[in-house]
Amino acid sequence: MVERxxxxxxxxxxxxxxxxxxxxxxxxxxxxxxxxxxxxxxxPFTAIPQKYKDIANxxxxxxxxxxxxxxxxxxxxxxxxxxxxEECVPQMVEIIFLxxxxxxxxxxxxxKCWHTKLEGPEQILKITES
Numbered sequence: 001m002v003e004r005x006x007x008x009x010x011x012x013x014x015x016x017x018x019x020x021x022x023x024x025x026x027x028x029x030x031x032x033x034x035x036x037x038x039x040x041x042x043x044p045f046t047a048i049p050q051k052y053k054d055i056a057n058x059x060x061x062x063x064x065x066x067x068x069x070x071x072x073x074x075x076x077x078x079x080x081x082x083x084x085x086e087e088c089v090p091q092m093v094e095i096i097f098l099x100x101x102x103x104x105x106x107x108x109x110x111x112k113c114w115h116t117k118l119e120g121p122e123q124i125l126k127i128t129e130s
Contacts, residue, residue: 002087003125004016014123016125017036018036020035022049024058025080028110041111043106045108046106047068047104050098056097059082071098079096079105083095093110114127
């Protein structure tokens with residue numbers, strides 16, 4: 001089980017988040033580490049800021065329509081990547097890159113691998129893997 005206090009970020013309300021690292025499907029070493037990613041139950045996909053796309057060097061997997069605020073892309077590219085969230089087992093999931101994001105977001109496609117419990121008054125995130 002992973003148990004973490006909510007993270008205080010930019011002097012705003014604390015939020016449930018985990019540090020993630022991203023690894024190409026055919027490799028073992030991550031191409032990016034230590035990205036703080038809030039959990040977002042409203043996000044269908046795990047999303048990464050556009051600035052990481054060039055270093056990712058991932059192969060296109062599929063397309064999906066995406067709306068994020070005023071941003072809309074009817075054919076947003078999806079990529080397969082291995083995501084490791086702190087002490088959790090790495091999971092192969094589809095990610096998208098969004099120009100409107102300032103930080104990564106853990107979406108439902110990764111959260112469905114876990115039983116997640118948010119203890120709001122205590123500001124604690126608990127994850128038990130399926």
